[in-house]
Amino acid sequence: MNYHAPLKDMQFLLKDVFKAESEWAKMPAMADAIEMDTAMAILDEGARLTSEVIAPINRPGDEQGVRILDGVVTTPDGYKEAYQLYAQSGWVGFGGDPQYGGMGMPKMLGVLFEEMCYSASNAFALYSSLTAGAALCLASHGTEAQKALYLPKLYSGEWTGAMDMTEPQAGSDLSPVRTKAELDENGQYRITGTKIFITGGDHDLAENIIHLVLARLPDAPAGSRGLSLFVVPKYQVKADGALGEANGVTCGSIEHKMGIQASATCVMHFDGARGELVGQANRGLHAMFTMMNYERLSIGIQGLGCAEAGYQMAASYAKERNQGQGKDGSALPILAHGDVRRMLMTNAALTEAGRALAVFTGLQLDKTKFGEGEQSAAQSLVGLLVPLCKAFFTDLGLECSVLSQQVFGGHGYIRETGVEQLVRDVRIAQIYEGTNGIQALDLLGRKVQPHDGAVLKLLVQELESTCAELPAQWDTEASRIRQAFGDLLDAAMTLKASDEAADALNSAAVDYLHAMGYAVYGLMWLKMATVFDHAEPALSARKTHLMRFFFARIFPRFDAHLASALSDVEITKGMPADLF
Amino acid sequence: MNYHAPLKDMQFLLKDVFKAESEWAKMPAMADAIEMDTAMAILDEGARLTSEVIAPINRPGDEQGVRILDGVVTTPDGYKEAYQLYAQSGWVGFGGDPQYGGMGMPKMLGVLFEEMCYSASNAFALYSSLTAGAALCLASHGTEAQKALYLPKLYSGEWTGAMDMTEPQAGSDLSPVRTKAELDENGQYRITGTKIFITGGDHDLAENIIHLVLARLPDAPAGSRGLSLFVVPKYQVKADGALGEANGVTCGSIEHKMGIQASATCVMHFDGARGELVGQANRGLHAMFTMMNYERLSIGIQGLGCAEAGYQMAASYAKERNQGQGKDGSALPILAHGDVRRMLMTNAALTEAGRALAVFTGLQLDKTKFGEGEQSAAQSLVGLLVPLCKAFFTDLGLECSVLSQQVFGGHGYIRETGVEQLVRDVRIAQIYEGTNGIQALDLLGRKVQPHDGAVLKLLVQELESTCAELPAQWDTEASRIRQAFGDLLDAAMTLKASDEAADALNSAAVDYLHAMGYAVYGLMWLKMATVFDHAEPALSARKTHLMRFFFARIFPRFDAHLASALSDVEITKGMPADLF
Secondary structure (H helix, E strand, C coil), rough: CCCCCCCCHHHHHHHHCCCHHHHCCCHHHHHCCCCCHHHHHHHHHHHHHHHHHHHHHHHHHHHHCCECCEEEEECCHHHHHHHHHHHEEECCCCCCCHCCCCCCCCCCHHHHHHHHHHCCCCCHHHHHHHHHHHHHHHHCCHHHHHHHHHHHHHHCCCEEEEECEEEECHHHHHHEEEEEECCCCCCCCEEEEEEEEEEEECCCCCCCEEEEEECCCCCCCCHHHHHHEEEECCCEEECCCCCEECCCCEEEEEECECCCCCCCCCEEEEEEEEEEEEEECCCCHHHHHHHHHHHHHHHHHHHHHEEEEEEEHHHHHHHCCEEEEEECCCCCEEHHHHHHHHHHHHCCCCCHHHHHHHHHHHHHHHHHHHHCCCCHHHHHHHHHHHHHHHHHHHHHHHHHHHHHHCCCHHHEEEECCHHHHHHHHHHHCCCCCCCCHHHHHHHHHHHHCCCHHHHHHHHHHHHHHHHHHCCHHHHHHHHHHHHHHHHHHHHHHHHHHHCCCCHHHHHHHHHHHHHHHHHHHHHHHHHHCCHHHCHHHHHEEEEEEHHHHHHHHCHHHHHHHHHHCCCCCCHHHCCCCCCC | CCCCCHHHHHHHHHHCCCCCCCHCCCHHHHHHHHCCHHHHHHHHHHHHHHHHHHHHHEEEHHHHHHEEEEEEEEECCCCHHHHHHHHHCCCCCCCHEEEEEEECHHHHHHHHHHHHHHHHCHHHHHHHHHHHHHHHHHHHHHHHHHHHHHHHHCCCCCCCEEEEEEEEEECCCCCCCCCCCEECCCCCEEEEEEEEEEEEECCCCCEEEEEEEEEECCCCCHHHHHHHEEECEEECCCCCCCCECCCCEEEEEEECCCCCCCEEEEEEEEEEEEEEEECCCHHHHHHHHHHHHHHHHHHHHHHHCCCCCHHHHHHHHHHCCEEEEECCCCCCEECCHHHHHHHHHHHHHHHHHHHHHHHHHHHHHHHHHCCCCCCHHHHHHHHHHHHHHHHHHHHHHHHHHHHHHHHHHHHHEEEEHHHHHHHHHHHHHHHHCCCCHHHHHHHHHHHCCCHHHHHHHHHHHHHHHHHHHHCHHHHHHHHHHHHHHHHHHHHHHHHHHHHCCCHHHHHHHHHHHHHHHHHHHHHHHHHHHHHHHCCHHHHHHHHHHHHHHHHHCCCCHHHHHHHCCCCCCHHCCCHHHHHH
């Protein structure tokens, strides 16, 4: 696969749209860690690594897949070498705590590198993403000793991380989790149970794998409030960090999947494995959510990465492939056909707005840690934006990958072409880390509806400050987005006021999320339009075309989704179960 | 896979909605061939065959795939036996000319059996579909001798058919086809060239394979007007129908694909193979279109079949899988969740309207052959409906298959569950037999826009006669569909009047097709609603719920697509090629 990171757009977003340098200047920890020249050099280095090292192993890795033989899990050829290079270059610990060997880099930069990784290889990127998420969870909830023991090795990539939640009977609803944690005679916790769908649960990329496992203490209350989180290494870790014996953590099988064939999706057996409690007893879900929220944004970015990779493949093909003739009889590249342009521009107009939203969300995450006086608002925005990014980026990631495949015609269905792999790989992103339906419930029910839409109103403030800087040529577009946010606020309150608010929420949430997604993408286009004149002429021209396309040809979807969300709840609820 | 044909809905459509018996009474050839009891018995038999014989080989066939060794192509275990049983039962010749051994059954019945086949196995169904299409082409354009020689063996399934058009440089645009046809010293045509993406190009299901090959005569004009059609058997056929020597037709390789792994997609080499001209020289594309139009409807039905199969799997899972608890603490099947209902009802509301449209289109096809005084109008409607069915059924086939997969959560991504195969299999249907973009160009540019929208006005007549019988409770819905058809007519004329009509057509066509699809589905729901009271109570209740859902939650998409189609052509055309 021929992937080149969209560096110019990334630079435009960091420098011009989100003015990273002035944001960092307001956050001492960031200002110490980075300046713009360094950020640009980091993006360059990331672009080189992803195009030269990671992208080349993506297609063969899909064909070879992960294998298991006598309980030993082996990743495809080249994955181990690539992962070691990746880790040694510091990328796993990119956003990690400097006190324990992390690089402490801003998330608004991290999201851009993460997108490159997913564009280059979904399966490869997951190993690192899970490791960084596990490290974040331990950094947030672990004891000092746990942090000192685990974080340096996770940041360095010598060890990797995994998140062990799902069991056959416990998926979207974790309350029936059965895995047990019991104290042994030495006062150590012993974990026993089986977990399924564990990404990176076992493999040969690193010398140890640190599992964060949801389990139930003997005296725990029923349901999800009786879950505790344990750190359970594949090999026991001595006090000095040296590896000890195997810890009763084994991979039972590797799932056969639609895609991400080079990612080891494992059934994991814990057979009296030694574990340590992370955070408080029975507060495991709270601790796990730190990791889950990290992963949710990361998985959203998987959707963006696939859309971008698909765009690059399809745009390149559309310029090279001739079908049909021009008026003078000359061969016509298919890019000349309006419908091919429609497909490419739909992808680009969505993906570039999504990239802006990822950076905006990264900035809010940085502010939650370091933003003086802005932490609370940033935290609220993050709560709103993470489920939106996860679900909207990935739903559109599928749409854009399918469009990219369509540009190739019959050749797009052939495995060797590479674009069909994107469709198979990105499809999981709508499902794991909480299905997009679960994200939508979270967004509308827990983030938008409380406090009369207070968090959504923060975005309206952002819109107003954006409009204040917007050239008058975009007044019509600004009005449409103002109207859209007003409609979104009204709709959220209408649904909340329903006599059957819980059912109304559940029936409406996904359509509501999509409507909000298009409105927020509109806001991102307006934000970009405030600084089109800062960009070099080609970028500015391209953005202007794509923004017009977005408003004329994509934004009409907003009304359709909102109308669907606002339909009478009885329409969805009223059909008796036996008629399905 | 556990598939059961939706017989009650099929019977409702045939008997109550489209009143097949009174239609057949108006067509002597049909009235002689069939009566309603026979039709019901045929559907029962089709349901048994598809659920007991075909569905069971679908999942293993996907894993095993088609293999090629030393030039010999082998289908997965069980395919040969299933195909022989299928053929011996007369299904290949179901709609064939009785004069040559076909069963002469109506197409409005045939489309329903075809849907069952695709639901049971996409890959299996293709072998039969291509054979029936090749037979239809020979029946329409072949000489008496060709018909006598080929049709009985094709109808009986002893031989199969294939359609050989695409070459590496000639896909959507066939004008650069290079395969040559030259007369040899004996006055026989010799075909030489390479074709790609040939479905069922070689396999072990039958003793001979009859290729219909587009090739160019030595003195032919350039472009697509210089293409002629040849019938080229894999083994030479003697005058008495006995098989002779191999004919220089070989399979170079089997494509590695995203899905339909049990369908042999072949690179075919013709090395001086003997062929006979079918129809007139240089009129090959005209003759081939007979087959292509047959296949286009068939491929549309592939989309419907996948949607229905996915619905059945997902609905069954949603009733069995518990997640979450009711207010009384009882386990809650996920069907209780509004978002799961939304996904299932979206699928059902679209698929049942699509099935109605397939039967309506089948009826028009029957009228083109036998409808006294109605042939011309029916021919026009078929021209309009075939590209609509092909593209709209398959685009929604992907959407509905993805929704079905989503209902399964993580389990939907696992190959053994079976639902992910639907997504991989149905994806090709948007691409082959003319991409959906090509269908949209045909629909809007060649079928809707000419003669001031005369053909679309035939559908408006259909709408008015439907509304005349519609209970008053559906007045609002009827008004919306009336308005929609008015909007569609206006939009077609507006686009035609554009200064850049060709580009406007090309940019708008896919969105226009989608808008029309929702309007026509609305019409189908109205047609069904005229006879809800004829159906048994459970079916009537289910239809009423699904119709309300369609109008409240799906139909709002109409406006979004129409607005997108009507956007200024410059928005899509104006972006310079180097900015992509």
